[in-house]
Amino acid sequence: MNTKWLSSILVAIFSIAAIVCIIMGYFNFAVLAMTIMFALSNGFRAKSFKEQGYVKEAKWMKYMAIFFTIASIIVLYINLTD
Template sequence: MNKKWLSSILVAIFSIAALVFIIMGKFNFAVLAMTIMFALSNGFRAKSFKEQGYVKEAKWMQYMAVFFAIASIVVFVIVLTD
């Protein structure tokens, strides 16, 4: 499967999950889905920038992906302990 298709499908799944959780009123799960979505989209964007030769932008996106991955773990722990 193409990398662009895979990244788009994963981001779409977590976006839809966030919307569903917002409608259901489960905001902790919505925030978890959004942070995972941001981590994935920034990670794929970092890889894309690096392939295009934009090294500075790729490094920035990689840092943002790591930040959102750590935030996802923190939110997941909060959801589990809540």
């Protein structure tokens, strides 16, 4: 499967999950879905920037993806311990 399609599908799935969680009132899980969505989108964007030759922007997006990955793990831990 094409990487672009895969990234789009994964981001769409977590976006829809966040919206559904907001509607149902599960705000903690909505935040989890949004942080995962941001981590995925920034990770795929970093890869895309690197392929295009935008090294500085790719590095920035990589660090943003790492930040949101760590944030996702922290939110998951908080959700599981509550």
